[in-house]
Amino acid sequence: MNGPLLESALGHRVRFLATVDRFSAKxxxxxxQQPTIVLTNIRFEANGVKVLDSQTLNQGVxxxxxxPGHRISFEGRFDTVEKRDGSTCDLILRPSRTQIL
Numbered sequence: 001m002n003g004p005l006l007e008s009a010l011g012h013r014v015r016f017l018a019t020v021d022r023f024s025a026k027x028x029x030x031x032x033q034q035p036t037i038v039l040t041n042i043r044f045e046a047n048g049v050k051v052l053d054s055q056t057l058n059q060g061v062x063x064x065x066x067x068p069g070h071r072i073s074f075e076g077r078f079d080t081v082e083k084r085d086g087s088t089c090d091l092i093l094r095p096s097r098t099q100i101l
Contacts, residue, residue: 014076017043020038021040022037022068023059024056038054039055042055072098074095081093
């Protein structure tokens with residue numbers, strides 16, 4: 001975690017800016033291919049502070065009109081998640097309300 005600014009956003013829905021890097025796929029828990037989207041240079045929209053270098057998210061209705069290279073604004077819940085191995089990581093959960101800039 002990088003100080004009080006990021007900690008104040010934990011658990012709240014806020015707007016982010018990001019660049020669409022690429023589309024991909026991963027296997028889900030049933031072994032089926034799940035389409036994903038990789039976002040890079042993720043920042044808070046309000047002040048431009050960098051939150052994450054990149055994050056892979058599941059594609060959905062929120063990402064249907066996006067292409068690699070698009071700069072986007074979207075809303076998501078910023079939170080810290082505990083992994084199975086006991087470590088933690090910062091993630092943006094449940095993206096929605098996407099706008100292409």
